[in-house]
Amino acid sequence: MTHDYTRALALMLAAAFSLTCLPAGAETLVVTADRMFDARAGKVTGPVRVVVRDGLIEAVNPAELPAAARRVELGDHTLMPGLLDMHTHINGDWFTGDDWVTIPVHETAADWGIRGVVYAERTLLAGFTTVRDVGALPGFPDIALMRAIDRGFVPGPDIWPAGHFISTTGGHCDITGFAPGIQELGPKQGIADGVDEVIKAVRYQAKHGARLIKVCATGGVFSFSQNAPVGAQQYSLEELQAIVQEAGRLGLKVAAHAHGTEGINAAVRAGVASIDHGSILSDESVELMKERGTYLVPNLYLRQLTLPPDTPPATLAKSNYLKPRITESLQKAYRAGVNMALGTDAGVFEHGLNGREFAALVANGIPEAHALKMATVFAADLLGVDDRGVIEPDKRADLIAVPGNPLENISVMEDVRFVMKAGLVYKD
CATH class of the missing domain: 2.30.40.10 (Urease, subunit C, domain 1)
Incomplete structure (x- = not known):
């Protein structure tokens, strides 16, 4: 049977x-x-x-x-x-209204993998022939999807998957909120503290097929912590350096989720390839990024969307705090000549709508030609390939x-x- x-x-x-x-x-x-x-x-x-x-x-x-x-x-x-999107979660569907916090305890990686087949085709038909997938839930559904596409089993973009997010215990990419003993994760699932554990986490993602590493350097809008300010730094400089150095030994670049200034600066100093989100850039942040060639991967269309009515007040407050600062940071980076590549965060909103990022960038002060280059020649450079874009x-x-x-x-x-x-x- x-x-x-x-x-x-x-x-x-x-x-x-x-x-x-x-x-x-x-x-x-x-x-x-x-x-x-x-x-x-x-x-x-x-x-x-x-x-x-x-x-x-x-x-x-x-x-x-x-x-x-x-x-x-x-x-x-x-x-x-063909377009390149440098920030997707191609197996994700956090836009459905389901309680995403409990997904890991009632769904498997197979569920995410099968949905990813549908979302990958939507992404491809929207014109995106290459994407970075910057973190999936446990079980490597992003890597399985990459292999299925590479082997011609299903249609979709070329995927550079990160495997599991790397995050501190209780950090932005840790599924917290459960009672002790429920969904306890460790370095294999990307939850790692201290130099030894983060090195182990990087090695485990690489072992199972990751083509880049994603680290959650700061908190974010949907972080569970209600006390720390939005975008608070979560990994120390020493831990970030260990992640970047180990990834480099394995031939992998590092993308950093980073909203707040201190975490952004630490991630840039550590040598990450890209700052994803980059909501609160200081003058020092911009100078560091330009000096080191670090890419900014902003997500503008996502910030235009209205959060659901049942959004917790603390989450809503963080979102409202960041929105004007995102535009300020984007324009500051553009004026300074910081490297920029297009990333949408598709998976947090509906797949196949990735192209709406262009109009959002232009509405926030980025010239049309520059926005298009962000999704072509600039994104290819960030990815480290010269055969596309x-x-x-x-x-x-x-x-x-x-x-x-x-x-x-x-x-x-x-x-x-x-x-x-x-x-x-x-x-x-």
């Missing part, structure tokens, strides 16, 4: 995948559009013809086109590199198209009409 059920499930997934993706195989494609976004220059240029073969861009606007190539004519659209020969054929011109109307980024990932067409 189990064998029959497993076989039926595999057949259903295979059928769904075959309907979603239009395979190109070894076929040569020519994708044409009236416009192209040049991510390096931040400009939209004239008509474009892109030759795609074996998952790579073979040529851009060649003098002659391959005679036998299949043409994909997009017309009045802007062709763009631009439309150039020998790069991966990750391509999307939107109607009109996004530099004139940024909201078109919410209306992706064409998606190609590694030469395969998923939306046409």
Whole structure:
């Protein structure tokens, strides 16, 4: 019976995948559009013809086109590199209204993994061909999803998963609030205190397939502590340095959840690759980030959403305190020339709406071209890859198209009409 059920499930997934993706195989494609976004220059240029073969861009606007190539004519659209989202929780659905605190005691990683299949496809069809997944609940559902996508079992973006969040006991990423003895977590699940434990936590995530490390350096809006100020530092500089150094030995970068100034500065000094959220940046924070090349990954669309009416008063107060400071910090970082990459925090809100981050960035003072570069060439640099984020020969054929011109109307980024990932067409 189990064998029959497993076989039926595999057949259903295979059928769904075959309907979603239009395979190109070894076929040569020519994708044409009236416009192209040049991510390096931040400009939209004239008509474009892109030759795609074996998952790579073979040529851009060649003098002659391959005679036998299949043409994909997009017309009045802007062709763009596939987008990169540097802050997602692709298995998460904290937006459903369920009591997320109790999820770990009545759901398994398998539940999250199966939901992730649906959310990964939504993300891909929204134009995001690569994402960082910056922390999942115990059981590594993010890593399982990455492997399923990499093996072609299900459609979705390339995923850089973090495995479990790394957090102090009772910290922002620790599921607290239960009686002693219930849901007691340790370094394997990312809950670690002191240098020895955080090193063990990093090694365990890497052992099981993490491609980056996520540390909760400070508290946050949804932290359980009602006494500490929002964004209070939770890891010491020594612990943060140990995390970054051990991750570096394993070839991994570190993303830091950080809202408050002291925690931000400590994480930057420790050498993290990105400050995610970065709600309260001081002048010193900005100087440190610029000096060290640290990326800011803000989340603006999320801050526009209204919290549910049953939100605890302390949580609501923290959210209201941060909102104006987030905009101030974003503009301060932009004016100073701090590296910035796009991240949405999708999973806290509905997957597939990632494109709304662009309009939110522009509404908060970021120029359209810069916002688009944050999700292309800048994000690729943060990720540490040079094979995507631009439309150039020998790069991966990750391509999307939107109607009109996004530099004139940024909201078109919410209306992706064409998606190609590694030469395969998923939306046409």
